[in-house]
Amino acid sequence: MTISTTISVTISASLLATASSAIFGDIGRDEARRRAFEELVRPEYQQESLLERLVRIVREFFGGLLDQAPGGVPGGLLALAVIVVLIAALIGLIAWQARKATGGRRAAEGLFGTRERTxxxxxxxxxxxxxxxxxxxxxxxxxxxxxxxxxxxxxxxxxxxxxxxxxxxxxxxxxxxxxxxxxxxxxxxxxxxxxxxxxxxxxxxxxxxxxxxxxxxxxxxxxxxxxxxxxxxxxx
Structure with missing residues (x-):
């Protein structure tokens, strides 16, 4: 897992924990964060892109919690929408930074890299x-x-x-x-x-x-x- 992916997973886990704590009073923030992080790093998701993984996790994580909650969750959909927007913004920032780094590497190396050959x-x-x-x-x-x-x-x-x-x-x-x-x-x-x-x-x-x-x-x-x-x- 790359550094940027690790950071995004950690931040995403915190965001998921915040939302789940707000939606479900009986789940503490630390426990929610632990569940979210474990879900985000499951091996079967490692071949997916970061965006695909987060979309899947958001859907499955909150879907499972909503199924467990008795009598429905007032305000749950609103909190879920907010967290999805925040994660999308995080992904956009990471993608922009990756493109910027790639562009800088291209400009520095050019077509030939660092070696001179015929x-x-x-x-x-x-x-x-x-x-x-x-x-x-x-x-x-x-x-x-x-x-x-x-x-x-x-x-x-x-x-x-x-x-x-x-x-x-x-x-x-x-x-x-x-x-x-x-x-x-x-x-x-x-x-x-x-x-x-x-x-x-x-x-x-x-x-x-x-x-x-x-x-x-x-x-x-x-x-x-x-x-x-x-x-x-x-x-x-």
């Missing part, structure tokens, strides 16, 4: 990682190979801190026939780097095919000049 070195590393079925890492290295190769061929200008999306935009402008595939490659890079997507052999194959096709591609402006050159005249 395109061929990135390809070799990608092949090694793919051989070990480390697909997410292999996909990252293959897009880095694409970026280095495009820079080496002066199709895009070197840019420190460039992101995958910025690479796709710059390269797509010079190679419009590849714009859609480059944008898809950038999304895949972001998904396996920041979105916890594990990657797959198919994803790696897609990135590898793009790399190979791009190596034979020519910028639109240069291709147009070659097409317009008189017969027997080499394009500059």
């Amino acid at each position: 395109a061929d070195e990135h390809r070799q590393e990608a092949g090694r990682l793919a051989g070990e079925s480390r697909w997410a890492e292999a996909i990252r290295e293959r897009l880095r190979a694409i970026a280095r190769d495009l820079e080496h061929r002066a199709i895009v200008a070197p840019q420190p801190g460039r992101t995958a999306d910025e690479l796709a935009e710059a390269a797509g402008a010079e190679l419009p026939a590849f714009a859609g595939r480059l944008a898809g490659a950038a999304r895949l890079f972001d998904d396996v780097t920041y979105g916890q997507r594990p990657g797959s052999p198919e994803d790696y194959g897609t990135m590898t095919a793009l790399d190979e096709d791009l190596r034979a591609a020519r910028p639109a402006a240069l291709a147009g000049r070659a097409h317009a050159a008189p017969p027997g005249t080499a394009a500059p």
